[in-house]
Amino acid sequence: MNDFEGLRALVTGGASGIGRATAELLAARGARVAVLDLDPSSVDKPLLAYRADIRDDASVRAAVAAAAADLGGLDVLVNNAGIGAQGTVADNDDEEWHRVLDVNVVGLVRVTRAALPHLRESAHAAIVNTSSIGATAGLPQRALYCASKGAVYSLTLAMAADHVREGIRVNCVNPGTADTPWIGRLLAKASDPAAERAALEARQPTGRLVSADEVAGAIAYLASPLSGATTGTSLAVDGGMQGLRLRPVGQ
């Protein structure tokens, strides 16, 4: 499939996990792809790599400008970089709330703001944001993370409305627990990593974690010119966790 032939894409958080799988898939389908990441040292050709911290507006502007110049423009922006947080509302202080919202919400805004002038020049402009099942389901011990991803979901709708008449589509994916280095780090911290992994798998009706490639496939679907009539939607990639209510096995 070559639906991205001639298109230029920027993927934030593209050095690892879902972002890496997305950058590689878009490139395999014909796009020229730039990765923006805190640490892009592992990113290989044909992907282009730009170091930036999405908490820092100047570094974002410089990286987006460099990527757009090197690619000759931008058609697709994947706002995927994000960080986790654990605990109830009682567990994190103001500083931690500001830190996580600064990356997951304001970081997305900074990158989009810098990319918009380039996207406006494109005949197939699309933005895909990585939200989470945490935007639409109440997950225990994830108050701050869920708040940040709920904001990404709402921003997706607001941005879709603001930019539809400029020809820019905006959608998001809502992954369930995905088997990426992020989850590897989370499991490594658990007192019993195997039991924690089994609990995460059991939470999903498919009985397994989502793969980074499966999320990348959904992002590519929403970013593709083939989805030209799709804007302001969220696509669950969660093994059925949001929508299904199964009876216990054997009942």
Ligand SMILES: NC(=O)c1ccc[n+]([C@@H]2O[C@H](COP(=O)([O-])OP(=O)(O)OC[C@H]3O[C@@H](n4cnc5c(N)ncnc54)[C@H](O)[C@@H]3O)[C@@H](O)[C@H]2O)c1
């Ligand atoms: N893994 C999951 O279970 C899961 C589920 C739902 C949603 N998500 C979302 O998917 C996205 C990617 O997650 P992942 O599991 O691939 O994580 P990951 O940790 O494997 O990759 C995240 C990437 O983002 C980059 N990054 C982090 N902070 C940054 C910053 N300030 N500036 C620039 N780059 C930064 C990291 O360097 C890293 O390369 C995140 O937004 C996450 O919230 C993940």
